[in-house]
Amino acid sequence: MTAGPGLRARTTVELHDLRVAGAAMLAGALLLPALPGPDGLPCPLRSLTGIPCPLCGMTTSVTAAAHFHIGAAMAANPAGLVAVVMAVGLLVARRRRAVDVPAWLLPAGLVVMWLWELARFGAI
């Protein structure tokens, strides 16, 4: 693989909304096991077609990661661990307004997440 201009492209991500969403996610993850009712909503894609989506397992994973159940978080969706670490990081680095990341990072992350879930549910 050669590192062409496409792979060198970078994108600016503003952090305010991610910080708010991350804080809400952490609060939800800490509260969810204490609340009555189901621990998350069924994935519409998986309910309709049997095929999991890249975000499948994220409720389980984020909830487990927030309670330091690292193994369970890894098994459900490793991205949950990343999301929890990032959400904490955003709260610590509160002054940071934006970050430059490689443009391929997010699409690549979603592809890895999807492959993980497809394998977990035996679709591949």
Place this chain on the structure above:
Amino acid sequence: MSDFGSGVGGGGGGGVVAGPRASFGTRFLAALIDGVLIGVVALVFRLLLGALLGSGVQLLLGLAYYAYLEGSPSGQTIGKRAMSIRVVDFNGGGPIGTGRGLLRYVGRIVSSIPCGLGYFWMLWDSEKQTWHDKIATTVVVPTSAYPVAAWPG
């Protein structure tokens, strides 16, 4: 993102809408208000008509609600009005009309299918667009920068 100049007021010369975008928090609360409103009305239909027919009514209810109100000149559902935000055409800043409002509602379904990934997309998108914004070529903006003349208009 410091260019608050052209496009303010909307309906302009067909350029891409500049200026601020509605935040994730305000859009989330607006969606929550709309969801509760439709949910309560749909619950009544569910109790009256049964689960299957009730779900059908809920889908049509949502479709009519979002297509009409987001397609109206204000671009505001009740939730968006409460949170002082509105849907505008990404090109020119004007209203999108009922047809594209309908398309945006279909886009909402697409956005929610992979566990709502299409909604979360706005968190890292440079124009804060969800998938349904991209499908309908819209952006959601605060009314402080894009005032509403009349509701629904």
